[in-house]
Amino acid sequence: MKVEHHAERRLEIGGWEVNLRTYQIGDVYHCKADNVSPGATIARTTGVTREEAEQKAIAKATERLKATIRRP
Amino acid sequence: MSEYAHPESLVSTDWVAEHHADPNVRLVEVDVDTNAYNEGHIPGAYGWSWNTQLCDTLRRDILTRKNFEKLMSDTGISNSTKVILYGDSNNWFAAWALWQMKMYGHEDVRLMNGGRKKWLAEGREVSTDLPAPSASEYTASGPDNSLRAFLDQVMAAWEGRSHEMVDVRSPAEFTGEILAPPGLPETCQRGGHIPRARNIPWGKACNDDGTFKSADELKALYGAEGIDGAKPVIAYCRIGERSSHTWFVLKYLLGFDRVSNYDGSWTEWGNLVGAPVERGK
Numbered sequence: 250m251k252v253e254h255h256a257e258r259r260l261e262i263g264g265w266e267v268n269l270r271t272y273q274i275g276d277v278y279h280c281k282a283d284n285v286s287p288g289a290t291i292a293r294t295t296g297v298t299r300e301e302a303e304q305k306a307i308a309k310a311t312e313r314l315k316a317t318i319r320r321p
Numbered sequence: 322m323s324e325y326a327h328p329e330s331l332v333s334t335d336w337v338a339e340h341h342a343d344p345n346v347r348l349v350e351v352d353v354d355t356n357a358y359n360e361g362h363i364p365g366a367y368g369w370s371w372n373t374q375l376c377d378t379l380r381r382d383i384l385t386r387k388n389f390e391k392l393m394s395d396t397g398i399s400n401s402t403k404v405i406l407y408g409d410s411n412n413w414f415a416a417w418a419l420w421q422m423k424m425y426g427h428e429d430v431r432l433m434n435g436g437r438k439k440w441l442a443e444g445r446e447v448s449t450d451l452p453a454p455s456a457s458e459y460t461a462s463g464p465d466n467s468l469r470a471f472l473d474q475v476m477a478a479w480e481g482r483s484h485e486m487v488d489v490r491s492p493a494e495f496t497g498e499i500l501a502p503p504g505l506p507e508t509c510q511r512g513g514h515i516p517r518a519r520n521i522p523w524g525k526a527c528n529d530d531g532t533f534k535s536a537d538e539l540k541a542l543y544g545a546e547g548i549d550g551a552k553p554v555i556a557y558c559r560i561g562e563r564s565s566h567t568w569f570v571l572k573y574l575l576g577f578d579r580v581s582n583y584d585g586s587w588t589e590w591g592n593l594v595g596a597p598v599e600r601g602k
Contacts, residue, residue: 250361250448252441265503272441274361281354281409284503286491287563288410288524290354291504313504320498320512 250275254299259285262307263314267291269306271299278302282310323536326576330569331434331533332405334443341365341405347398348405350437351375351414353562361447363407363440367396367454371414371562375421383464383584389425390459397454400427407433407440411524411531416566420582424469426462432569435531442530468568470555470583475590478555479515479597485548486518487556489567490587494559495520497600500591501559508559509591515557516599519546523563526570539575553579557586 255272266285271278280302282292292309296302325331332340340346341363348366350358358368369375374392376383384392398404404427408415412432422430433440441447470478478484493499497512514520525542526534534542540549548554554571556564561584568582590596 250446252361252444252447255442255444270438274447279360283410284505286493286522286524287502287558288413289502289505290357290409293354293356310504316506317499317501317503318507319493320500 254278256299260307262311265314265317267307267310267314269303271303273299280306282306284314323540325533325536325574327573330431330573332431333434334439334445337363337405337407337433337440338445343403345401346403346405347396348407348433349396349415349418350408351406351418352409352437353413354409357409357437359449361449362437364446364448364450365452366407367452369396369418371417375414375418383421383424383469386425386461386464389421390461393427393459393461394456395454397457398427399457399459402429402457404430405433406430407436409437411438411527411566412436413523413562413566416569417562420468420565420568424464424466426465434533438531467579468581470557470581472583472585472589472593474581475515475555475557475583475585476596478553479517482517484553484555486515487543487546487548487554487564487567487571488514488518488520489523489556489558489563490514490520491522492520492602494587496602497598508588511591511598513591513598513600514587515590516597518557518599519548520602521546521548521567523558523566526567533570533574536574539570543571543575550575550577550579553581555581555583557583557590559587560584561586 294305406415
């Protein structure tokens with residue numbers, strides 16, 4: 250199988266920068282959301298379309314990032 | 322333009338595409354996200370899990386020599402095998418695996434420059450087949466603890482100002498604004514950094530495609546913070562994997578002789594009663 254339709258984009262979720270990387274392997278779209286700095290994966294999802302995989306990843310990342318507390 | 326000190330410590334994705342099936346080459350994927358391998362990996366590559374196979378699962382430590390030998394044997398790696406490591410997040414845990422392999426004396430181990438990210442972005446072949454190796458004979462040496470810094474050594478180095486300390490975490494972790502990377506569980510009691518440590522986040526050593534920056538760029542990056550190899554260096558992060566990436570850069574790409582990885586890192590220091598901590602920049 251070849252990796253197809255690899256794409257990356259940045260967005261902001263809850264005040265945090267997030268990198269969204271999506272690609273297709275076989276019939277499945279995979280999406281990873283990482284926290285840019287340092288770059289750890291905070292959500293990984295799959296979908297039958299890019300949009301579905303990305304929406305799931307954004308929802309999961311949003312939930313996880315809520316738990317991060319900024320200290321003055 | 323200068324060359325890396327040890328250019329042989331890296332291979333390119335093109336090289337891997339050409340040589341991944343060579344009988345004396347063993348590819349191993351080591352990811353931060355331990356499920357990534359199962360999505361699809363380079364054909365013939367083995368997968369090691371950092372949190373079950375590359376550590377002691379009872380006490381906090383690296384693999385014992387005996388368990389390291391077993392892992393090598395189970396993966397069909399002999400002492401003369403050329404091992405190519407790669408993984409996600411620009412080779413964080415691939416570098417962690419390389420650090421342990423060097424501690425146990427494996428001679429020919431290299432990173433695939435750009436890691437899993439570059440392989441996927443180039444639209445290359447992947448497979449979900451799991452390789453079935455024949456067990457090999459493997460005898461480790463060491464561990465070579467000169468590559469590793471323990472708490473008492475770090476404390477002595479700090480008190481004696483004998484080493485440069487490089488904190489490779491993100492600026493928000495370094496300053497104490499957050500206690501763990503965004504979205505991850507907090508694993509320390511106090512935020513901040515070891516006083517006098519220089520903050521050079523690991524990712525600054527990489528290009529957007531995941532490959533390492535040039536030798537000149539790396540020299541400029543670390544040199545601007547006074548890290549030039551004149552003094553021994555201790556690298557640390559939160560749990561020791563990001564700092565093994567920086568350890569690799571300083572030791573093999575810039576050629577510094579005296580570099581050690583403090584794998585206790587902030588999850589140790591930031592939980593110690595009475596340890597000196599500095600907050601802010």
